[in-house]
Structures are given as structure tokens and as C-alpha cells.
Amino acid sequence: MFHHFSTIFLEVYLFESGSYFVDRFRSGFQNHSHECESTMLTITNLQVVYDRAVEALRDVSLQVRPGQIVALLGSNGAGKSTVLKSICGVLYPEDGEIMGGSIFHEGVSLVQFAPHEIV
Numbered sequence: 392m393f394h395h396f397s398t399i400f401l402e403v404y405l406f407e408s409g410s411y412f413v414d415r416f417r418s419g420f421q422n423h424s425h426e427c428e429s430t431m432l433t434i435t436n437l438q439v440v441y442d443r444a445v446e447a448l449r450d451v452s453l454q455v456r457p458g459q460i461v462a463l464l465g466s467n468g469a470g471k472s473t474v475l476k477s478i479c480g481v482l483y484p485e486d487g488e489i490m491g492g493s494i495f496h497e498g499v500s501l502v503q504f505a506p507h508e509i510v
Contacts, residue, residue: 430454430495432478437492439473441485447473450492480506 432455439448448470494501
């Protein structure tokens with residue numbers, strides 16, 4: 392049984408060619424394999440649990456295409472740091488674990504690599 396303390400609400404700002412738009416999400420981003428090829432970073436339905444009891448992220452998804460600048464925003468406890476730790480592979484010092492979803496960098500899964508192989 393996982394304990395989920397707050398609803399995650401993150402805002403991802405994507406800046407392109409001087410203009411910007413906001414992509415708000417809670418869950419359920421549908422990714423198709425052909426889209427992954429044109430993206431630099433793809434996170435799909437990421438679920439992270441700490442100490443096998445506290446669910447820190449549930450169904451977080453985003454895509455970053457080459458040339459985009461992304462700002463990950465949210466309130467305290469929304470999961471911003473956990474998303475970045477998941478990408479870098481450094482959840483283990485705090486007993487964090489990716490329980491579901493995927494993280495791809497240029498089509499290669501990052502979940503299988505140690506932190507020193509990612510950064």
C-alpha cells in the first residue's frame with residue numbers, strides 16, 4: 392500500500408524561438424514509439440516510490456525536443472527534484488525506486504544505467 396500525500400501538479404514551460412506555451416499535466420500522456428525518435432528526452436508515466444511506501448510521483452510524463460528550453464515548476468512537494476533525480480539515476484541514496492514508466496534519452500532507456508554512466 393502506497394501513501395500519496397498530495398496531488399502532483401507540475402507545469403512544464405517550453406521556450407521556442409522567443410515564444411512560449413504552457414503544458415499542464417497530471418497524468419496519462421500517451422506516447423508512441425515514432426514520437427520518441429524526434430525527442431531528446433521522453434518521460435512516460437513515471438512512478439517513483441520512496442522506502443517502498445511513499446509514492447512521490449504518479450504518471451508523470453513529458454517530452455523535450457532538441458532546441459527547447461524547459462522549466463519544471465511546481466509547489467513544494469510536487470515532485471520536481473524527484474523527476475530530476477530519476478533522470479540522473481540518483482534516487483538510491485534516499486531509498487527511492489522507479490516502480491513504473493520509462494525515461495528515454497535519444498531513444499535509449501536511462502533506467503538501466505548507473506548515475507556515472509548517465510551524467
